[in-house]
Amino acid sequence: MNLIDQLSEKQKHIHSLESIAGLLGWDEQTLLPEDSADQRQDQNATMAKVIHQAETDPEIGRILEQLETQAAKHETAPILRDARRDYDRSTKLPASWVEKRARLCSEAYHAWAAARKNNDFPSYIPYLQRHLDLAKEGAELLGWGDRPYDLQIDLHDPGVDAATIDQLFSSLKSDLVPIVQTIVNSPTKARADIFKGFPVAEQKAFLEDVTASLGFNYKRGRIDISLHPFCSGNGADTRMTTRFDVDNPLDSLFSSIHETGHGIYEQGLPLDSLHNALGKAAGMGAHESQSRLWENQVSRSRSFWKYYEPKFRAAFPKQLEDISSDELYLAINSVSQNPIRVDSDEVTYNLHIIIRFEIEKKLFSGELAINELPEYWNAQYKELLGIEPKNDAEGVLQDVHWSGGAFGYFPSYCLGNMLAAQLWYAATEQLPELEEDFTRGDFSRLLGWLREKVHKNGARYHLLELSQHATGQTLSPQPLIRYLKERYLPLYS
Amino acid sequence: MNLIDQLSEKQKHIHSLESIAGLLGWDEQTLLPEDSADQRQDQNATMAKVIHQAETDPEIGRILEQLETQAAKHETAPILRDARRDYDRSTKLPASWVEKRARLCSEAYHAWAAARKNNDFPSYIPYLQRHLDLAKEGAELLGWGDRPYDLQIDLHDPGVDAATIDQLFSSLKSDLVPIVQTIVNSPTKARADIFKGFPVAEQKAFLEDVTASLGFNYKRGRIDISLHPFCSGNGADTRMTTRFDVDNPLDSLFSSIHETGHGIYEQGLPLDSLHNALGKAAGMGAHESQSRLWENQVSRSRSFWKYYEPKFRAAFPKQLEDISSDELYLAINSVSQNPIRVDSDEVTYNLHIIIRFEIEKKLFSGELAINELPEYWNAQYKELLGIEPKNDAEGVLQDVHWSGGAFGYFPSYCLGNMLAAQLWYAATEQLPELEEDFTRGDFSRLLGWLREKVHKNGARYHLLELSQHATGQTLSPQPLIRYLKERYLPLYS
Numbered sequence A, B: 001m002n003l004i005d006q007l008s009e010k011q012k013h014i015h016s017l018e019s020i021a022g023l024l025g026w027d028e029q030t031l032l033p034e035d036s037a038d039q040r041q042d043q044n045a046t047m048a049k050v051i052h053q054a055e056t057d058p059e060i061g062r063i064l065e066q067l068e069t070q071a072a073k074h075e076t077a078p079i080l081r082d083a084r085r086d087y088d089r090s091t092k093l094p095a096s097w098v099e100k101r102a103r104l105c106s107e108a109y110h111a112w113a114a115a116r117k118n119n120d121f122p123s124y125i126p127y128l129q130r131h132l133d134l135a136k137e138g139a140e141l142l143g144w145g146d147r148p149y150d151l152q153i154d155l156h157d158p159g160v161d162a163a164t165i166d167q168l169f170s171s172l173k174s175d176l177v178p179i180v181q182t183i184v185n186s187p188t189k190a191r192a193d194i195f196k197g198f199p200v201a202e203q204k205a206f207l208e209d210v211t212a213s214l215g216f217n218y219k220r221g222r223i224d225i226s227l228h229p230f231c232s233g234n235g236a237d238t239r240m241t242t243r244f245d246v247d248n249p250l251d252s253l254f255s256s257i258h259e260t261g262h263g264i265y266e267q268g269l270p271l272d273s274l275h276n277a278l279g280k281a282a283g284m285g286a287h288e289s290q291s292r293l294w295e296n297q298v299s300r301s302r303s304f305w306k307y308y309e310p311k312f313r314a315a316f317p318k319q320l321e322d323i324s325s326d327e328l329y330l331a332i333n334s335v336s337q338n339p340i341r342v343d344s345d346e347v348t349y350n351l352h353i354i355i356r357f358e359i360e361k362k363l364f365s366g367e368l369a370i371n372e373l374p375e376y377w378n379a380q381y382k383e384l385l386g387i388e389p390k391n392d393a394e395g396v397l398q399d400v401h402w403s404g405g406a407f408g409y410f411p412s413y414c415l416g417n418m419l420a421a422q423l424w425y426a427a428t429e430q431l432p433e434l435e436e437d438f439t440r441g442d443f444s445r446l447l448g449w450l451r452e453k454v455h456k457n458g459a460r461y462h463l464l465e466l467s468q469h470a471t472g473q474t475l476s477p478q479p480l481i482r483y484l485k486e487r488y489l490p491l492y493s
Helices: A003-030 A037-055 A058-069 A077-092 A095-118 A121-141 A148-156 A162-185 A200-214 A249-268 A284-298 A302-315 A325-332 A349-365 A370-385 A410-430 A434-439 A444-453 A463-471 A478-492 B003-030 B037-055 B058-069 B077-092 B095-118 B121-141 B148-156 B162-184 B200-214 B249-268 B284-298 B302-315 B325-332 B349-365 B370-385 B410-430 B434-439 B444-453 B463-471 B478-488
Strands: A221-225 A231-234 A237-242 B221-225 B231-234 B237-242
Touching: A003 A037, A003 A058, A003 A077, A003 A231, A003 A237, A003 B003, A003 B037, A037 A077, A037 A095, A037 B003, A058 A077, A095 A121, A121 A148, A121 A349, A121 A370, A148 A162, A148 A349, A148 A410, A162 A349, A162 A370, A162 A410, A162 A478, A200 A221, A200 A249, A200 A302, A221 A249, A231 A249, A237 A249, A249 A284, A249 A325, A249 A444, A284 A410, A284 A444, A284 A463, A302 A325, A302 A434, A349 A370, A349 A410, A410 A434, A410 A444, A410 A463, A410 A478, A434 A444, A444 A463, B003 B037, B003 B058, B003 B077, B003 B231, B003 B237, B037 B077, B037 B095, B058 B077, B095 B121, B121 B148, B121 B349, B121 B370, B148 B162, B148 B349, B148 B410, B162 B349, B162 B370, B162 B410, B162 B478, B200 B221, B200 B249, B200 B302, B221 B249, B231 B249, B237 B249, B249 B284, B249 B325, B249 B444, B284 B410, B284 B444, B284 B463, B302 B325, B302 B434, B349 B370, B349 B410, B410 B434, B410 B444, B410 B463, B410 B478, B434 B444, B444 B463
Parallel strands: A221 A237, B221 B237
Antiparallel strands: A231 A237, B231 B237
16 A cells, blocks of 8 residues: 555544544534433543544654655645644643643633633633643644744634734724724614514424525535534534524524535535545634625625525514514624624624634733733723623623633634635626526525635645635735625615 | 453443444434435444454453452452453454454345345345354354354353253243134234324324333433334433334334333443443343333233323324224234234244244254245244245345344344243232332332342343342243233133
């Protein structure tokens, strides 16, 4: 067997184990009987052990060393690049560090949940401090000791660093704040309380129709119910989830479309390469660009609703009879000053992210101490969003991410929003009839363009190269600003 | 760490991996998207590899050797006995034999399905022959070369051999054939076509109520839908399935109760010992005794229906309004001459098994050649059941078992029926008020008795010892005969 096939065999084994661990995680959040969590914890630990064994197989190191002495071929270069990175990251972090982190994640999660419940940030400080220390220690071990925050970002979006994000976000911020102010000062206000009594079975049928039309392949995927919507699995078997509220049909619908965007991306990755870089997603930002593009640019558009409004009314004739088309469209594109990130709209969302990025950067540089977090958080919310959280529970304690040591994760959401808008304008420029397609419920041309420009490349290009490859442009906040102005200012002027 | 703890750690790892493989199997039959089977095959192969690695870990051999030099303690003796057996069976069969068998199972399954569809037994002969040869080869490798069929039986019910079954079955047969004749010659006939239009949602609610009352713990288990009902998982997370037919509510109900019997057994095994003999089922026969006891002795009884008939009628008032109590009870205890084992009732079922046992025994001894099977099969059905299969598809080709090389599996069903009846009379003798309990929908006293006599022992006692331990009697067909006479002769006299 040649060396690249040997590597492939090892990677297939790792991928298969990871896909199994993924199914355990999906089942845990959708179907697991309430008292069976103890066994699932054991199973998760077992899979983590078996996966770590497979990832650190010294044979992989030997194969890589030999392959790296050969001239890299175009097709295999990205495979070797990411295989080396992953092997180094798995082998350089000693078991003691990995275990310490796993234990801390579990402890910090419970500490966070209690702190949020009791609105008690001080009790959470020691856990955050230990996470920060451990992240820095990990950076040392991996040779990123001088740029520990850049490592965190790189873990989510390879090739991106804090300086790059700084530039992008400061430009975005200065353009975005006035837009938000225009909208919130507008007398036009969307009303959320107009939706009442939408039966779950009909909601499910409607959203399955929509998501299948957008391009989700239900022969290789499912949608089930969980507390928080997510998309797991891979293109061979994609498991999305949603949740239902009879008085909030737009929440289920748009979160399903969001997860559908993730699912469509996974289903567009080359099925024969799921085990290596050619069949993996390009990173968190790229993934989020796909979910956002389908959720926002496509499914909140007038052209989308030109086709779907009659169907929506046919599914819920009574419930919608007193709601005008304008009211419906405004509710779909509602903007408000919400202190909670996950409840916020696509306009203000980016400011929530910018605040978190600034904080993470300052935590890693030492400019900000953990006990100063609440004060800084609240001041930033006041300045950028014009609101002040009532308390730390709806302020600095709102997100779970840091309790899992997931620093450098938040920026990807906003990078994804930027890429989504940039892809959108590139697509509509090349295919001016796209929106016309939507009015007939046809999304295949957009899907085909994304398959070609984004999906089929796997992780050959990481975020910044992907932007260049797919749109011919460097990643920039300007398309996002243009899109938000075009979509929202006419509504709220 | 002492040696027994070291063994325990290895066994916990194996058990955890097996429980994960079990979940993959459950998901495959309940939820897997139709085009995702390819990935599941890879995942199953990955788990088989990882489990085999864990089972053959030479460290287990070293630990066992050391433990075996020490005087066995009462508590650990069964653990060592089964651990040694499993380790030897895993290590003595070379990878080449295991792979050959796995490949043959897959090929033979497809050959069987095609043969059944086309009613073409000859095309299936070579696969059966290879399975028989491979089973004999496996017996040689495991040191059972002189008793290859005994090994097959031992794989399903440790400690039982063909000579023991021969004795049990010949006595059962001579008593059972006249009972069946009396019933089928009776003018009393149950009518199956009286059930029409039972909505699935109401069927599901009713059977969940029943199975929870019997003792299934839904906080550590679920019931979902699959093509063929089964019970998988373990006591920490028990996954049963059923299927629904709007015109056959008794099928869903009784197959759910059957699986509930399996589930209740699993849920009664000691949760802290699921990884060793103290927390595993005593064998297939013991498992089947539990499913049959709840399905037949309990849930087809007059006392059970005294409580549940009003509830059943309340759930389906219209559908049952023209069906009298006698008609309902007769349909629940319907007996007929059916050529198909899985469609047969609890009376004739045993004859289906006896025929299969005779055939397997003769195949392994060489008394019967595979090409003689159809003729022998049909003659036996004529003699014992008074019917002749229309063709091989509804005759010798009806069961999947042999295509998977599962010889020695069928007898366990009938051994389970025997033990169920024997447990039933032991329980009612010690607790005469049991049936009175059922008329109030209370099954807790029977459950407690089974927990104590059967479940809590795990695999400490295998089938024959378990019978002795739980009932004070050697396993015998007489209680089963007594039960069938008492239940069925009054109905069909």
